[in-house]
Amino acid sequence: MLVPAHVFREYDIRGVADQELTDDLIRATGEAFGLALFDGAEGRSKLTVAVGRDCRLSSPRIFEAFCKGLMRAGVDVVDVGVGPTPLLYFAVHHLDADGGVMITGSHNAGHENGLKMMKGKAPFFADDIRRLRDRVALPLSEPTRNPGSVRSVDVSQAYIDRVTAGIDLSSSGLSVVVDGGNGSAGPLGVAAIRKVGLEPEALYCDMDGTFPNHHPDPTVLSNLTALVSRVKDSKASVGIAWDGDGDRLGAIDRTGEVVWGDKLMVLFARDVLSRHPGAAILGEVKCSQTLYDDIKKRGGRAILWKTGHSNIKTKMKEEGALLAGEMSGHLFFADDYFGYDDAIYGTLRLLQILARSGKTTGELLADLPRTFVTPELRVDCPDDLKFEVVERVKNRFREHHEVVEVDGARIMFGDGAWGLVRASNTGAILVLRFEAKSEARRDELRAEVERVVAEERKALAG
Numbered sequence: 347m348l349v350p351a352h353v354f355r356e357y358d359i360r361g362v363a364d365q366e367l368t369d370d371l372i373r374a375t376g377e378a379f380g381l382a383l384f385d386g387a388e389g390r391s392k393l394t395v396a397v398g399r400d401c402r403l404s405s406p407r408i409f410e411a412f413c414k415g416l417m418r419a420g421v422d423v424v425d426v427g428v429g430p431t432p433l434l435y436f437a438v439h440h441l442d443a444d445g446g447v448m449i450t451g452s453h454n455a456g457h458e459n460g461l462k463m464m465k466g467k468a469p470f471f472a473d474d475i476r477r478l479r480d481r482v483a484l485p486l487s488e489p490t491r492n493p494g495s496v497r498s499v500d501v502s503q504a505y506i507d508r509v510t511a512g513i514d515l516s517s518s519g520l521s522v523v524v525d526g527g528n529g530s531a532g533p534l535g536v537a538a539i540r541k542v543g544l545e546p547e548a549l550y551c552d553m554d555g556t557f558p559n560h561h562p563d564p565t566v567l568s569n570l571t572a573l574v575s576r577v578k579d580s581k582a583s584v585g586i587a588w589d590g591d592g593d594r595l596g597a598i599d600r601t602g603e604v605v606w607g608d609k610l611m612v613l614f615a616r617d618v619l620s621r622h623p624g625a626a627i628l629g630e631v632k633c634s635q636t637l638y639d640d641i642k643k644r645g646g647r648a649i650l651w652k653t654g655h656s657n658i659k660t661k662m663k664e665e666g667a668l669l670a671g672e673m674s675g676h677l678f679f680a681d682d683y684f685g686y687d688d689a690i691y692g693t694l695r696l697l698q699i700l701a702r703s704g705k706t707t708g709e710l711l712a713d714l715p716r717t718f719v720t721p722e723l724r725v726d727c728p729d730d731l732k733f734e735v736v737e738r739v740k741n742r743f744r745e746h747h748e749v750v751e752v753d754g755a756r757i758m759f760g761d762g763a764w765g766l767v768r769a770s771n772t773g774a775i776l777v778l779r780f781e782a783k784s785e786a787r788r789d790e791l792r793a794e795v796e797r798v799v800a801e802e803r804k805a806l807a808g
């Protein structure tokens with residue numbers, strides 16, 4: 347079968363649903379995925395895989411096709427229905443399944459869709475996906491196992507019981523506005539908040555796979571305008587936004603200011619360290635230096651790691667880290683939870699912190715040193731050049747500066763100032779970000795790094 351290479355990506359499978367994710371391709375992918383799981387489960391004659399899907403219009407079709415492939419491989423399918431990605435992760439733990447697949451386009455446009463996969467409770471990614479792609483490209487062979495079956499299991503009540511366990515905010519006086527972006531987290535998330543004793547004001551919390559109100563991506567400011575104005579108008583304690591499949595959390599302070607992922611991490615890290623002194627906590631290369639400094643200051647072991655939820659989950663296990671997070675709002679709790687990114691659970695943890703302290707997010711963060719950061723800057727760069735450009739940038743700056751190389755180049759300019767240049771795993775772009783103690787210093791460093799990037803790109807292209 348002809349396999350479009352860009353559909354099989356580093357962390358997941360993604361494409362334009364009606365053109366790229368055809369029934370044939372998805373069915374073959376389901377079968378190849380099932381066979382890959384059998385390869386890793388020597389001696390087992392039966393395997394169970396939980397499959398969930400988001401509310402996109404193409405999700406039922408892709409679900410059908412994928413499950414046909416899985417069953418042909420001999421896998422028994424547990425259909426956990428429509429919901430957010432963390433519900434599927436939960437199902438794999440709760441049912442002790444041999445793997446999991448979430449059919450979701452995450453925060454992407456409505457006409458796109460994709461697959462996030464798990465082998466056992468670990469992410470199925472990178473080389474796993476490359477081998478899967480190679481297998482899909484081969485002609486179908488005759489099945490060697492009896493076909494699998496499919497049954498439906500509703501784990502949503504068990505999920506809500508688990509994420510709300512031990513949390514009672516009924517006397518907190520908190521008021522919360524929630525924007526579900528018409529994605530798959532809305533109904534379950536609102537039910538979870540009600541269960542802990544709060545009545546949220548719900549914006550766009552009904553599922554609608556056409557996303558009629560705004561794109562379900564809380565990392566883009568323009569998607570947060572309705573939420574910001576409702577928080578300000580109603581003087582709510584906090585605003586909460588979930589992405590299309592509920593694995594990313596966005597938050598709005600009472601003042602209407604966005605609390606980005608690295609600032610949320612400061613709040614969660616302090617909370618975790620108060621109960622687990624010395625805990626290891628992971629951030630990624632785009633996070634503010636103030637996060638790492640704050641973790642260290644409070645006796646934690648701060649680890650700066652690669653971007654990408656699969657990388658982070660894997661590293662968390664290796665290091666025994668109790669918390670991890672990304673700028674994008676993927677937040678992973680392993681102190682009292684399973685260690686996967688769950689924005690509904692993250693919401694409850696944030697509300698709990700606000701209730702205990704009696705403060706707003708802004709008040710809690712007021713003691714952080716003030717720094718000036720750029721947003722994530724994206725510079726177009728062809729796929730075949732981007733990694734080499736980053737290598738050359740590293741070499742240029744290494745002469746005079748410390749360069750942290752876990753993921754791209756994080757150039758440390760001293761006095762807490764840094765600049766990042768990394769090649770995106772998901773597009774023909776370089777991602778840049780800068781932070782310094784003054785605006786002038788930040789802009790000066792940005793200009794310097796951008797000039798070097800442009801020079802090296804030109805040298806390579808020429």
Ligand SMILES: [Zn+2]
Pocket residue numbers: 452453589590591592593594
């Ligand atoms: Zn997502």
